[in-house]
Amino acid sequence: MTREEALFRAVLRMGDNNLVLGHRLSEWCGHGPVLEEDIAQTNIALDLIGQTRNLLTYAGELEGKGRSEDDLAYLRGEREYLNVQLVELPKADYAFTIARSFLYDAFHLPLQQALTESRDEHLKAIAGKAVKEVTYHLRHSSEWLIRFGDGTEESHRRAQEAVDELWRYTGELFVPDEAEELLAKDGTLPKLTDLKAEWSATVDRVLNEATLKRPADGWMAGGGKKGVHTEHLGPMLAEMQILQRTFPGVEW
Amino acid sequence: MAKDQQEALFQQRVDDEQKIEPRDWMPDEYRKTLIRQISQHAHSEVVGMLPEGNWITRAPSLRRKTVLLAKVQDEAGHGLYLYSAAETLGVSREQLIDQLLSGKAKYSSIFNYPTLTWADIGAIGWLVDGAAIMNQVMLTRTSYGPYARAMVRICKEESFHQRQGYEILMTLCKGTPEQKAMAQDALDRWWWPSLMMFGPSDKDSPHSAQSMKWKIKRQSNDELRQVFIDRTVHQAEYLGLKVPDPKLKWNEQTQHYDWGEIDWTEFNEVIRGNGPCNRDRMAARRKAHADGAWVREAALAYAGKQAKKKAA
Numbered sequence: 151m152t153r154e155e156a157l158f159r160a161v162l163r164m165g166d167n168n169l170v171l172g173h174r175l176s177e178w179c180g181h182g183p184v185l186e187e188d189i190a191q192t193n194i195a196l197d198l199i200g201q202t203r204n205l206l207t208y209a210g211e212l213e214g215k216g217r218s219e220d221d222l223a224y225l226r227g228e229r230e231y232l233n234v235q236l237v238e239l240p241k242a243d244y245a246f247t248i249a250r251s252f253l254y255d256a257f258h259l260p261l262q263q264a265l266t267e268s269r270d271e272h273l274k275a276i277a278g279k280a281v282k283e284v285t286y287h288l289r290h291s292s293e294w295l296i297r298f299g300d301g302t303e304e305s306h307r308r309a310q311e312a313v314d315e316l317w318r319y320t321g322e323l324f325v326p327d328e329a330e331e332l333l334a335k336d337g338t339l340p341k342l343t344d345l346k347a348e349w350s351a352t353v354d355r356v357l358n359e360a361t362l363k364r365p366a367d368g369w370m371a372g373g374g375k376k377g378v379h380t381e382h383l384g385p386m387l388a389e390m391q392i393l394q395r396t397f398p399g400v401e402w
Numbered sequence: 403m404a405k406d407q408q409e410a411l412f413q414q415r416v417d418d419e420q421k422i423e424p425r426d427w428m429p430d431e432y433r434k435t436l437i438r439q440i441s442q443h444a445h446s447e448v449v450g451m452l453p454e455g456n457w458i459t460r461a462p463s464l465r466r467k468t469v470l471l472a473k474v475q476d477e478a479g480h481g482l483y484l485y486s487a488a489e490t491l492g493v494s495r496e497q498l499i500d501q502l503l504s505g506k507a508k509y510s511s512i513f514n515y516p517t518l519t520w521a522d523i524g525a526i527g528w529l530v531d532g533a534a535i536m537n538q539v540m541l542t543r544t545s546y547g548p549y550a551r552a553m554v555r556i557c558k559e560e561s562f563h564q565r566q567g568y569e570i571l572m573t574l575c576k577g578t579p580e581q582k583a584m585a586q587d588a589l590d591r592w593w594w595p596s597l598m599m600f601g602p603s604d605k606d607s608p609h610s611a612q613s614m615k616w617k618i619k620r621q622s623n624d625e626l627r628q629v630f631i632d633r634t635v636h637q638a639e640y641l642g643l644k645v646p647d648p649k650l651k652w653n654e655q656t657q658h659y660d661w662g663e664i665d666w667t668e669f670n671e672v673i674r675g676n677g678p679c680n681r682d683r684m685a686a687r688r689k690a691h692a693d694g695a696w697v698r699e700a701a702l703a704y705a706g707k708q709a710k711k712k713a714a
């Protein structure tokens with residue numbers, strides 16, 4: 151794998167992670183538990199999709215085959231999507247949505263922070279803007295997870311169940327694929343093991359304040375990074391891509 | 403002070419174009435009318451998120467998705483401003499939401515029509531937001547201060563809504579024959595319901611005269627509707643679309659368009675709950691509210707615990 155190929159893959163993955171999570175969050179728009187949360191989740195979805203657009207545009211440039219952000223988002227199948235499985239799981243209840251966002255945000259923030267010192271100027275520029283946004287995302291998801299954990303009996307139960315259920319999907323975040331390994335060597339990407347330490351500290355701090363238990367590390371799911379997904383991504387993409395697939399090559 | 407004296411003074415203030423503020427004396431009927439109108443307006447913003455939200459996950463490009471998300475988010479914000487404005491009149495947001503969910507309060511009937519194709523998202527921005535803007539611009543001068551100020555904020559965001567809708571249709575009309583047919587079909591379905599948004603004809607509008615006197619409303623339903631038609635027909639021509647009204651014709655004498663007859667039977671049926679989506683809209687709102695109950699309870703319980711800790 152050349153450095154260019156590795157960078158294409160890594161940038162694509164960051165875009166896919168954000169796009170898929172942004173899609174899941176956007177499903178709350180109009181259906182949130184309170185109007186303020188419709189607004190907050192939409193805001194976060196907007197940030198994530200905004201970042202996606204920058205990342206996929208850059209990925210297209212790296213690839214050099216003339217693919218645009220929309221070609222990459224709308225015309226790749228599920229086996230070509232490289233996101234981690236964590237972000238594609240259905241939105242379920244609000245505890246699950248919040249817990250999933252928290253587990254991702256706690257990874258996403260140190261990733262973006264590290265990227266502000268990347269050797270790659272483009273990623274550095276994208277991260278410069280993203281850090282502020284993701285800081286807010288993590289604050290939002292942490293605050294709600296704490297409210298749920300330390301709220302009512304029911305919210306505590308739902309939050310704990312969500313964290314337990316999601317835990318097996320967190321391992322994949324920190325297992326580098328060939329591309330990520332290569333790029334960590336020359337300072338383009340941070341080392342995922344370094345991110346893990348920071349993630350772990352954030353998780354401990356917030357779970358503790360939320361009076362929630364950190365699950366034991368057991369068997370971890372994986373495969374998303376290689377394009378092997380849960381059954382949930384396919385239907386999501388089918389919905390997202392329907393117009394582009396039904397009317398190929400048309401301007402919208 | 404005697405009540406008729408208070409009323410005379412109140413009317414004098416209204417006539418002098420002074421804004422009425424929450425602490426000012428006001429006739430009970432004025433308060434009631436405002437609560438009804440503002441809450442109905444707030445509910446419309448919130449229910450209105452549903453037909454457009456229906457296409458967020460299917461928006462055909464990342465740019466369109468972003469714009470649509472931002473637009474629907476604005477509508478949620480409008481709902482918030484308006485609930486706050488209503489609360490200055492002594493009702494709580496919960497009470498108002500209960501009235502919506504129990505079916506006691508109304509919302510704009512336009513949102514009981516379905517969004518079947520992507521072109522409908524264009525048509526809603528162009529026609530529905532376009533019609534709403536006419537009403538809302540008028541309301542920036544309404545006599546009740548908090549309502550007028552909420553409208554000023556809202557109007558700033560609305561013109562973007564109409565523009566994005568028109569731009570969607572423009573792209574479709576410049577596109578393939580299939581896309582253009584999609585746009586025409588959307589106009590065919592949304593034209594008459596959009597005209598109904600202005601409400602019953604003046605002669606059949608029970609609350610209108612009093613609302614005009616109190617300067618809650620400042621232009622009649624029929625006046626606003628006519629301005630909307632005159633303006634929109636040109637925009638349709640520019641798109642190359644045909645307005646679905648065989649009687650539509652420019653009148654040199656009046657300098658306005660003559661046009662056909664609204665199907666008031668349909669209008670009344672939709673208000674009565676028999677529009678294509680009334681049941682779906684209410685079901686979606688009730689579900690969101692019921693599913694969110696434990697979330698709101700948790701937030702309250704947590705806030706209570708924190709307050710206790712602080713006090714200790």
Ligand SMILES: [Fe+2]
Nearest residue numbers: 447476477480
């Ligand atoms: Fe609005």
Ligand SMILES: [Fe+2]
Nearest residue numbers: 477531560563
């Ligand atoms: Fe609007």
